[in-house]
Amino acid sequence: MSLAVPVGEDGGPVGAVERFGGVAEAVLAHPGVERWVWQSTATSYPRVLAAGARVERCYDVEAAELLLLGHEGRLGEPRSAAAAWARLHRRPVPPDPPPRAAEPGSQDSLFEPASALPLPLDALLEVYADQLRRHDATAHPGRMRLLTAAESAGMLVAAEMNAAGLPWRADVHKDVLRELLGERYGGSGEPRRLAELADEVSAAFGHRVRPDLPAEVVKAFARAGIRIKSTRKWELEEVDHPAVRPLLQYKTLYRIWTAHGWSWLQDWVHDGRFRPEYTPGGTVTGRWTTNGGGALQIPKVIRRAVVADPGWRLVVADADQMEPRVLAAISRDRGLMDVAGSEDDLYTRLSDRAFSGDREHAKLALLGAVYGQTSGDGLKNLAALRRRFPLAVAYVDDAAKAGEEGRLVRTWLGRTSPPAVGAADDDGGEAGMPQEAESTPAAATDGEFTPGYASTDARARGRFTRNFVVQGSAADWALLMLAALRRATAGMRAELVFFQHDEVIVHCPEEEAEAVAAAVRDAGDLAGRIAFGETPVRFPFTVAVVECYADAK
C-alpha cells in the first residue's frame, strides 16, 4: 500500500514506500528529502511523528483535491484521491467514507486512515500531475499553489499539535470546578451550586421552574406579566425580575458543567495533555475545527488549567485586529492600508481619522461592514466608513452582491465559497459552473450597494459571502503565519500546542521564550508579505509569556 512519495531535487519521485515498509520507514530512510507528496497528511504523518521523525514540507493530495474542487465550483463531489483518479479516468467515482466520530481520549484514532481508499503509487502520481495542471488553470495559479502549500503545511502543524497536546492540569481544573460549582451529589452528579440556583429561580417565580428548559422559563415570565421572545442572555438582561440574576448565573455554570466539567476532563485529558483532533480547513472559510473536545471554545475560567510544564513557558500570541488588517490588504484601500500600516491599535487610528476619536463607533462600523449589519447605529457609522474608505467597503459590498446573485466568491489565495443551494438551476446553461465573482473594487465605485430588493435567503447568502472573503482571507494569512512559525521554531525544543483562528500558543523551555516571541512577530509580517505581496499593512501580535494561559491578557 503506497501512501507517500519522497520527491527529489528534480521534482520527481525518489522511490515507492513499499521498498521501505511504510511511510515512517521511508521518511527515516530519506533524511535529506525536503518535500513529500502523499495522499493524506492525517493518515501518514502521525506514523512519522510516532517514529520520532518530522518532515519539512509536504503536498497533501486530498487537501489539494478539496481546494481545487471548490475553485472549480464542484464542492460536494467526493474528494478522496481515489475519487480524483476515477474522475481522471472516467470511471465510477467512489463516495467518500463517512467522517469519523470523535473518539475521546483514544490514541488509536490518530492512526486510523482518514481516507479508507488508499491509492497505488502510480495512480497517486497521476492525480498529482493532474492537480498541478488544474492549479495552472485557475484565475491566479501562483496564489492557488500557495494556498495548497499553506493548507498542506497546516496539516503538518495540526498533526504535530495533536501529537504534542496542550499541557493541562487536571487537578487545577477540578479545583476550578469545585470552586464554581460546588460538590456533586445525587444520582445525576448535579453540582450543589446548580441545585441552589435552580431553587432560587423557583423561589423568585413562586413555583417550580427548571432553568434549563427555555419553554418553561418563557412561560414562567409570562405568568409574571413579562413577555420575552426567548431566554437569550441579552434579552434576559433587559428584564427587571428577581429570577433574572440566578437564571443567568445558572446558565453560565450549567454550560461549564456540561461542556467542560468532570466528564469532559475524563474524556479528553490524559497524562497531563489535552488532545483535540484539529482539522485544518474544517470550515468552508478555511478556519480550523476540532473533532471533539471543543478546543476552540474553552471558556475563559477553564483556561486556568492550562499550565506549562516545570521550567517551561507558554508563549500566548494573539493577532491584533486581524480581520480589518486583512481587509486593508485585500481591498488595497489606501486610507485603510494607511490605518493598518502601524502596529498601534487599528480601531483607535481609524477613529482618529473618521469617527472623531470614538473608538467603539469605529470598531462597530467596521465589524458591521464585514458582517453585513442590517440595522442600528452601525448603519449610520457605515456611511462614514464608506466615505473615508470607499475601496474597502466596496470590496465587501461586491462580495455580498455576488452572493445575492448566486455567484461564487474567493479568498485572496483562492479558497472558494460553496455554491448556493439551487444556484445551478438559476444559472441556466452553465449549470454547476457558476461564474467567479472578481471582487475588483473598480466595478462598484459608482454607487452604494442597496440590498432591499433581494429575498431573505439571498440577503443571508450575501451576508455569508461578504464575511467569507474577509474571514477566509484571514484564514489564508493565519495558515502562512503558522507555517512560518513552524519553520522558525524547527531547531528549538519549542512546540506549537494550540491554534484558534488568530491566536497561537507555543510551549517552550523558559530560555527559549523570548526567541519564540520574536519568531511569532516575524511570522505575522512575513505571512502578510507572502500572502498579499508588498503591502504597508502590518500584522502585529500581542504576545504574553506566561506559566498559565489564564494569565495572558
Added chain:
DNA sequence: TAAATTGGCGCC
C-alpha cells in the same frame, strides 16, 4: 428507538 432539529451559549 434512533436520527435530526432546535435553543442556547462558549469561542473567534
Added chain:
DNA sequence: AAAGGGCGCCAATTTA
C-alpha cells in the same frame, strides 16, 4: 447599542 458572519457541544424535543 444591537443582535450581522463562522463554528462545536449539550440537552431537550421533534421527526422518521
